[in-house]
Amino acid sequence: MAYTNKLHVIYGDGSLGVGGDGFHYIFSYERGGLESLKINGKEWLYRTPTPTFWRATTDNDRGSGFNIKSAQWLSADCFQKCTGINVQVDDHDFAGLPLDNDHYSNDETADQVVITYTFATLTVPSTTVTVEYTVMVGGPIKVHAHYTGKEGLPELPVFGIRMIMPSAATGFKYEGLSGETYPDRMAGAMHGTFDVEGLPVAKYLVPQENGMHMATDWVNITREITQNNADHSQEPFSMKVAKDQDPFAFSCLPYTAEELENATHLEELPLERRTVLVIAGAVRGVGGIDSWGADVEKQYHIPADQDIDFSFILNA
């Protein structure tokens, strides 16, 4: 398809493929999400990205009982229920899936493809989250996540999109704030471009939420190996995630919140074999007045009854 700079669209029976020069994406209907994010022949997804709501309980969270108050968000984080998928190709909104697809060819093109996944949270009451992928000519994907505020839900530990990559990154580079930052602990950080080697986990005695980077303009993640048995290259390869309109927060760790949650010591964590990238639109503060009851200051909470919107660019 090198003869066109348009997106190549493949109307599959279980997915929508979108390709172009140096990239190919598969949006799965069966798995409820982006199943393949291939850039220059390298796969970037282990499983489909999902909304994320949980952070591994911090010592302060445990002390204040926040983990208990907000425990519903742990199950919502673990188990994702996709309730709807919508496809729009250029101006045409399929109002669902384009499954009446026998009249297409292998040369279908478009300037823009938008796939929207809707999730119902496993909370009581339930609310919805939509994740909208807008694939643009050349390959960048704008990801827009929307959380629908709902009365009666406990405050959120975090709201973001979690992507798990097939192998552990050798490092990442980002432009934003130095060190580990949270909304209530970022005054001391310097703005700059920072190179991080490997996927460091802060050595808190009990593994817990760590490694957040607030106010980020972009992050570039580098890996060296893939799971593809025919891929013999050891050359490093990278993917960039950039801000859309507003800077974002992210953490890039070898573990999910649940893996961290389950360990009482660092050495109990699994071998590092994946990269877990969380792009967060809302981050709760860590607090610090004490570790046995004091709440995080109010302005650093994430109320559940208000909408949250954020967006970023994948493969920027």
Added chain:
Amino acid sequence: MDADIKWLDDPETFRVNQLPAHSDHRFYGNYAEWAHHASRFVQSLDGQWQFKFANTPAERQPEFYNPALDCSDFDEIAVPSEIELSDYAQNNYINTLMPWEGKIYRRPAYAVDGENKEEGSFSQGEDNTVGMYRKTFDLAPSLRGKEIRVRFEGVERSMYLWLNGHFVGYAEDSFTPSEFDLTPYIQDEDNVMAVEVFKNSTASWIEDQDMFRFSGIFRSVELLAQPVTHVEDMTIRATVDDNYQDGHFGLQLQLDGEEGGSVRVLVKDADGNTVVSTEKAVAEKVTIDDVALQGVHLWDNHHPYLYQLLVEIRDQQGQLVELVPYRFGFRRIEINADYVVLLNGKRLIINGVNRHEWDDHRGRSVTMADMISDIRTFKENNINAVRTCHYPDQLPWYYLCDDNGIYMMAENNLESHATWQKMGKVDPSYNVPGSVPQWKEVVVDRARTNYETFKNHTAILFWSLGNESFAGDNIAAMGRFYKEHDDSRLVHYEGVCHTHDYSKQIPSLDKTTYLPAGGTKDYRDQISDVESWMYLPPKQVEEYLKNNPDKPFMECEYMHDMGNSDGGMGSYIELLDKYPQYFGGFIWDFIDQALQVKDPVSGKMVMRYGGDFDDRHSDYEFSGDGLMFADRTPKPAMQEVRYYYGLHK
């Protein structure tokens, strides 16, 4: 006199034949020895000692101190070190509750009804492990023929000492030096020193610090020979005049040994210029009255300017017999009429940390390298003050703070929160020291020892009576001791806030959270020059500051740095700009208490915290509240501390 194991049960017996506490000055035979840090009068006894361990007092080796004893079944242990870290006894981390919680029912002697002596409580304690130490040594030639003492810089928790089969003395107060005169029993060669160390005694009730509970000779042991004439004690008085430019220097010496000869006192500035030079005849007491000095260099965090004091003792032939060097500074701390704390006439702001002595391999037996590293970390991160929580630290730490301009809150070895803090409730049903008469002298002695030992350290701006011990007549007596002996520093104690009704000063605070339900005598007027709280949220701090504060305010502990924490620090720091009566605080705390051990599963070196040694009851990961990980790498929050502490440097 014979040793009596019942002293372990008696709060009124806490030192037997121990020499009075005195200034921590070092002494040398001449200038060359000083230059090489090698005094002819000092012999270290650090190193390998013979060691035998007993799980209970009943299982001790009888007469283990007998020089003729066959010790072939003794092991060896390093001195200084913690017995538990050589795996004789179980590691245990516990915060508030006593380490025997759920295992042994105990109450402090006299505390419940004023009568019950609780005999046998510790002397027959099934949990009272015992370390029996023996050291065979020859006296170094330069020490022979002189009066000889031994100084134990720190032994947890109660120690009995024998030399060559003779009982010498008994000491408690684990964190201050204990000195004994060995002269009657010392030989030039083949001395056998024996030390019996009990993990528990009545002192356990008042050494209930939030920490791993260790025992053993965990600080250095030295033999000290007395020069023929010797400066036994020294009190430097360096005051700053009301113009904050000029000063006065005074000195009091207490001399031991031969009379005759002379005392020459020199003070030199940092450029080596002599600013005081005076000579007196040797006498039991030698006093240099206040010498007026114009334009003194003041000591503070930014410019820790120290003057060099030199005391030369010469015999009648004019031969130098002792040289005592000491570095000191001129600084003045006071509270002005508006209740603002001033240092050298300017507002003082404490950007502080609480610091337990900790090394992830050695426990509280920290090294000089640990101390130097900590000072460097302070300087790199704008930390200008340290609270020695909750006991006096090793001697070199005070010198390092003098040299580096680190403001010290020098705290007594006192914490008894188990006796009044029951699952978060203020319930002083058997509080010690409280106002129990039999518990008064032991704590006043701790105040005296802390004062006498460290009184010449410029860095100390505050004496702190202890931590979380509630308040009563006995803590008031400690405070009075300092007031009677030292007008150059302020006295701090937080626990008194549990005796005062703050309805007018901090209206939003629920009284039941800080006052005992049964009521209490109010000690606020008697105890503490400053209003000190711990973990009071910024809003309540502001309430106090808004409501006509009649004492300057500080947080002796705040920003609890357990795990991923230190959020919201700005809310405290901005109060500094709004209220001059607020003078900052000490972050809890500097370094995680965790032990590095080899994980039997992965074979890796890993960090272990409370409960990881099957120790129960434990407070688990609560041991890790530091700005530093236990391996002395900074936690991510450190950049935040560096920033906020940099705003009011």
